[in-house]
Amino acid sequence: MPDTQSETESLLDIVRGIDGRTIMLPEFQRDFRWELEQTYDLFDSLIREIFIGTIIYGKPSFGMTLREIDIRPRKSKGKGKGSIPQLVTHNLSTAEILKQAQTKNLRIVLDGQQRITAIYRAIVGKDNVHIVLRDLSGAEDIGRLTLEEMLDYVAGEESSTAISVKLADAYLAETKVWEQDDIDERFAQSLYAQTQLQNADPAQRKQAERLYRRAISRLIDFYKQQKLLAFYMLDMNLEKFCLFFERSNSRGIQLNFTDILAAKLYSGFNLRKRIEEFESLHKITLNREIVVRAIAYISSIERGVTIEIDKTYILKHLEADDFKSHWDAVCDLYARTLHYLASQHYILSQDWMPSENMVIPLMIFLREIGGFDAMNEEQRRFIEFWYWASIFANRYSSATNEVIITDCGVLTQIARDEQIATRGYFIRLRSLITEPEDLFSYTKRASATYRGILNLLGYAAQGLKDWNSTHTIDISMRLEDHHIYPRAYIASGPELDIDQAEAEQLVDCVANRTLIPKLLNIRIGKRPPGDYLTEKQKKNSELATCLASHLIPPAILTESTWNSCFSLFLDERATAIFALIERYAIIPATEMAARYGRQVETDSNGQTPHRPRLKDMLADGRIKIGDWLYIQKCADKRAQVVSGGVVEFEGQQMLINTWGQQVTGWLSINIYQSVYLERTGEPLENLRTVPSEGGEV
Numbered sequence: 001m002p003d004t005q006s007e008t009e010s011l012l013d014i015v016r017g018i019d020g021r022t023i024m025l026p027e028f029q030r031d032f033r034w035e036l037e038q039t040y041d042l043f044d045s046l047i048r049e050i051f052i053g054t055i056i057y058g059k060p061s062f063g064m065t066l067r068e069i070d071i072r073p074r075k076s077k078g079k080g081k082g083s084i085p086q087l088v089t090h091n092l093s094t095a096e097i098l099k100q101a102q103t104k105n106l107r108i109v110l111d112g113q114q115r116i117t118a119i120y121r122a123i124v125g126k127d128n129v130h131i132v133l134r135d136l137s138g139a140e141d142i143g144r145l146t147l148e149e150m151l152d153y154v155a156g157e158e159s160s161t162a163i164s165v166k167l168a169d170a171y172l173a174e175t176k177v178w179e180q181d182d183i184d185e186r187f188a189q190s191l192y193a194q195t196q197l198q199n200a201d202p203a204q205r206k207q208a209e210r211l212y213r214r215a216i217s218r219l220i221d222f223y224k225q226q227k228l229l230a231f232y233m234l235d236m237n238l239e240k241f242c243l244f245f246e247r248s249n250s251r252g253i254q255l256n257f258t259d260i261l262a263a264k265l266y267s268g269f270n271l272r273k274r275i276e277e278f279e280s281l282h283k284i285t286l287n288r289e290i291v292v293r294a295i296a297y298i299s300s301i302e303r304g305v306t307i308e309i310d311k312t313y314i315l316k317h318l319e320a321d322d323f324k325s326h327w328d329a330v331c332d333l334y335a336r337t338l339h340y341l342a343s344q345h346y347i348l349s350q351d352w353m354p355s356e357n358m359v360i361p362l363m364i365f366l367r368e369i370g371g372f373d374a375m376n377e378e379q380r381r382f383i384e385f386w387y388w389a390s391i392f393a394n395r396y397s398s399a400t401n402e403v404i405i406t407d408c409g410v411l412t413q414i415a416r417d418e419q420i421a422t423r424g425y426f427i428r429l430r431s432l433i434t435e436p437e438d439l440f441s442y443t444k445r446a447s448a449t450y451r452g453i454l455n456l457l458g459y460a461a462q463g464l465k466d467w468n469s470t471h472t473i474d475i476s477m478r479l480e481d482h483h484i485y486p487r488a489y490i491a492s493g494p495e496l497d498i499d500q501a502e503a504e505q506l507v508d509c510v511a512n513r514t515l516i517p518k519l520l521n522i523r524i525g526k527r528p529p530g531d532y533l534t535e536k537q538k539k540n541s542e543l544a545t546c547l548a549s550h551l552i553p554p555a556i557l558t559e560s561t562w563n564s565c566f567s568l569f570l571d572e573r574a575t576a577i578f579a580l581i582e583r584y585a586i587i588p589a590t591e592m593a594a595r596y597g598r599q600v601e602t603d604s605n606g607q608t609p610h611r612p613r614l615k616d617m618l619a620d621g622r623i624k625i626g627d628w629l630y631i632q633k634c635a636d637k638r639a640q641v642v643s644g645g646v647v648e649f650e651g652q653q654m655l656i657n658t659w660g661q662q663v664t665g666w667l668s669i670n671i672y673q674s675v676y677l678e679r680t681g682e683p684l685e686n687l688r689t690v691p692s693e694g695g696e697v
Contacts, residue, residue, distance in 0.1 A: 008227040011046075011119055015171070015223075017107075018120050022100075023057075024066040026108050027089060027266045028259035032070040032117045039118040039129055040154040043167070046228065047131070047151050055112035055231040059101045062315065063094040065266035066108060069117050071126050091267035110234065123223065125168030130155050133163040133215060142210055147218040150211070158191040163211055170219035180213065187212040257311045258288040261318070268320025274327060282335050287356050291334055292318075293401075294360050295326045297408055298367070307408075310401050333363040340372045342475040345459045346387060348515055349479050354452040355396040358387065361407035368415035378595070382414050385592050388459075388585040389429040391452035419596055426593040431585050436574035437613065437645070441657035443508040445481055453510045453577060454481060457551055460580045465546035467516055467536055478518040484552060485512055485566055488526035498567035501653040502646060506566075511574040514550045528563040529556055551576045612688045614656065614671070615644025622687045628678040629656070637663040638678065 017023035045052050067089040092100070100106035109116055122129040134152040139145065158164040169186055172178065178186075187193055187209055197205050222228070262271040271288075278286050293309040299322045300307040308317075337359050341347045353359075365383070366372060375383070386407070390396065395403050410420050433439065433449070442450040458464040463472035473479065490507045493500060506512065524532050537543040537557055544554035551573055556562040562569065617623045618641070627641045639647035639659045649659045656671050664674075672685040680687075 007231055007233065009229050009231060010226050011123060011223045011228060012174075014116055014119055014229070015123055017105075018069045018116075020104070021068065021090075022104050022106050023116070024068060024090070024106070024108055025113055026060075026110075026260065027065040027067055027263035029067075029109065029113050031087075032114065034114045034118050036074075036127060036129075036156050038114075039122055039127060040156065042115060042118055043122065043129060043131070044151075044154045047154075047222065048148055052115060052229075053112070055116065055229060056110040056234065057107040057231055058110045058234045059107055060097045061094075061101070062264065063092055063097055064260070064263040066090050066092060066263075069120055071121065071124075074127065089266070107233070112231075122167045123171045125166070125171070128156055129167045130158055130164040131167070131215065131219070132159045133165070133211060135162065136211055137204075137207065142207075142214050145214060145218075147215070147222055150215055150218065160191050160195045163192050163208060163215070164190060165212065165215045165219060167219065170216050171223065173216050174220045174223065183213050183216055184209055257315070258292055261292065261315060264315065265318075265320045265323060269323040269327070271323065274323075274331075278331050278335075284335065284338060285350060286331070286334065287359070290356055290359050290363075291327075291330050293357075293404065294330045294333065294363050295322055297360070297364065297405070298326055298330065307405050308401075309404060329367075330363070333366050334359065336372070337362045337366055340366075345461075345463050346455065347475065348455055348458045348464060348473055349475050349477060352451055352455065352479055352515060354391045354448040354455060357396050357400050357404055358390060358407075360404050361411045364408040365411035365415050368412050379414055379417075381588070382592060382596065383411075384584060385588040386411070386414075386429070388452070388456065388581070389431065389589065391448060391456075392431040392433050392581055392585045393429050394432055394449055395428060396448060414596065426589055426597050429585075429589065431581060433578065433581055435613070436571070436578040439511045439574045439577060440506055440509045440570070440645075440655065442510040443658075443661075450510050453581075454513065454515050456580050456584065457514065457549070457577070459584070461549035463549070464515065465542075465549045467533075467540065467543060467546050469540055470542045470545065473515070473517070479515040480518045481513045482516045482524065483507060483512055484514060485529055485569065486524065486526055486532075489528050490566070492526070494528065495564050496566045497564060499653075502655070503566055505646075505653075505655045505658050506570060509570070511570045511577065514552070530560050530563045533557055613644075614684070617684075617687055618644050623677065623684075629675050629684075630678055631660060631664060631674050632676060634663040 014023065042052060044050075067087045070087060072085050072087070097106070118127075121127040131147075131150075132152045132155055133150050136142065136145070136150065152162060155164070158166075173183060176182075190212075193208070197208060200208075258271065265271050275286050275288060292314060296309040296314050296318055297307060299318065300309075338347075338350065341353075341359075341362075347353050362383070369375060369379075390407070395407075406422055406425075410422060410425065413420055439453065442453065444450055458473070465471070466473050466477075485507065487507050490496075490503050496503050498506075533543065533547070534557055540546065544557060547554050547556065553562070553569075553572070556569075612620075612622075614623065618625070623641060625641055625643070628638050629641065629647060630638045637649070639649040639656070642648050642653055645655055646653055647656050647659050648654075649662075654662075656675070660671055660674060672688065673683055675684050676682060677684060677687065
């Protein structure tokens with residue numbers, strides 16, 4: 001049996017469903033916010049058969065708090081503030097939800113609340129909405145006119161110069177079974193009849209009454225029209241429900257799974273209110289999913305069950321009592337962990353954290369040890385290594401729940417000074433960046449590795465310096481990843497120590513980026529680095545010291561030749577950044593594995609052995625200039641080797657990583673695993689283990 005259905009319904013179906021409480025809203029839905037003008041446009045579109053979008057309903061399969069459609073009076077000027085009545089809510093258990101879904105066709109509105117509420121309020125008269133008719137005094141056959149042919153416009157009040165029909169009057173005429181006399185009496189009370197027909201001849205009045213009755217009749221037919229509104233029904237077993245909301249942003253439904261959880265817990269624990277209280281008290285943004293997952297982890301530990309922190313498990317098994325027991329303590333762990341990361345310069349700002357999911361294992365570590373100040377030096381060094389190694393191994397890019405659970409267990413063992421039980425753990429912490437050139441591949445701020453590199457600069461310097469002053473960048477500042485050599489400057493075609501096409505490909509790489517306050521970035525403009533930095537130095541005499549904290553050579557302030565040395569700058573800065581990655585994420589691996597691992601998992605010097613790169617294979621003949629490369633799923637978008645890291649694609653030269661990112665749409669790409677050499681039909685990775693033409697591997 002299919003899980004979804006595509007159907008249509010009438011406006012009367014919606015009204016009956018709302019009146020019968022078989023169409024309701026989950027508590028997490030926002031309030032009704034439409035202005036009356038939006039309601040007018042909606043009905044104008046419906047009457048003119050202009051598509052207004054599909055309504056999405058769900059048939060719930062688990063307990064949650066539902067609320068009724070908003071029928072409260074609109075606030076208007078001059079009436080004072082007064083108290084706003086509370087929306088009516090219903091706390092339904094899983095059994096009650098399932099029973100009503102089966103016996104009463106209970107459905108909840110997932111997308112379309114504003115449209116449905118506007119329709120209901122206008123039809124039943126909570127909002128005054130009128131259709132104003134055209135001047136049809138000369139129409140020969142009124143009986144054949146459609147509603148669209150009669151309509152001039154939709155408005156919130158009657159017209160004194162044209163016949164107007166209130167939408168609610170047509171609904172009353174249908175539900176109260178008005179006779180012709182009732183309809184004529186209502187017309188006689190209208191503004192048009194009172195102002196325009198007092199002295200009219202009987203024939204004119206009779207024609208107007210016929211038009212009014214015709215409009216009422218057509219509106220009733222309009223309300224009953226079965227194929228007027230399209231809706232999509234989601235049969236909400238929990239797994240699909242979670243998946244729907246994970247992907248809901250693409251449908252414009254800005255919801256988080258914790259919104260759904262809030263609706264489930266509402267009667268016993270007001271999650272939304274507690275979040276607001278936390279943020280008001282701490283002046284930091286609470287990542288709701290982090291706190292909820294941490295509560296799920298701790299609850300699983302206490303129950304002695306298999307640890308699960310995925311969304312389906314949380315919605316199925318976490319109850320209000322779990323949140324009452326752990327909310328305050330877990331929020332405290334969250335705040336203290338963020339404070340530690342900021343104070344120790346692991347993060348420059350909350351917005352620029354490499355991966356917020358890494359906070360959960362640190363919270364569990366803190367819960368175990370009691371306070372970060374209680375760490376011994378060995379534990380501190382492990383946390384330092386684990387943090388940076390996890391980022392540069394890109395551990396938190398996929399299968400995140402498994403990684404979180406594993407790392408929570410590992411950091412619990414570290415807190416207890418125990419050996420790490422997870423086999424092969426340190427192999428998983430090997431850096432994917434193995435030489436400076438790798439940094440040129442990272443260009444997207446969405447990449448955790450990209451953000452990690454920028455934060456690592458702050459950690460190594462124990463705080464990046466604001467270029468406006470000698471002050472350290474504060475976690476509350478809005479930061480921007482600034483191009484040190486501005487993109488517009490590079491695009492202007494200055495004389496550089498690198499080919500123009502290659503310079504334009506490299507300008508966005510992380511080696512040419514650093515984090516600075518947003519307002520400063522706006523003022524920098526398009527000038528070469530020596531130009532705008534020298535001007536900045538006039539206001540900050542200590543700018544050279546600030547630049548050094550960003551791994552930018554202070555000589556850029558005094559030697560104008562740096563304006564043309566873009567390639568040299570990238571090489572030197574990439575080398576300096578890679579040295580930091582080695583220091584914090586690669587070199588300590590051997591010591592950590594020997595201290596905490598159950599087996600040695602790295603080579604003797606703690607580093608990944610150097611393997612041939614593209615330029616090496618080009619130099620020794622394994623790859624040749626002019627060779628064609630392709631990616632299997634994009635085989636028609638081939639590129640031709642131009643030099644050691646550059647290819648030509650569709651007439652343009654670019655870095656091989658840029659080509660791979662462009663044709664696949666990925667944020668980053670491992671060219672050795674994904675790119676194939678057309679001449680051999682094998683991935684580049686295979687060429688790294690075969691002898692060169694000179695006989696060496």
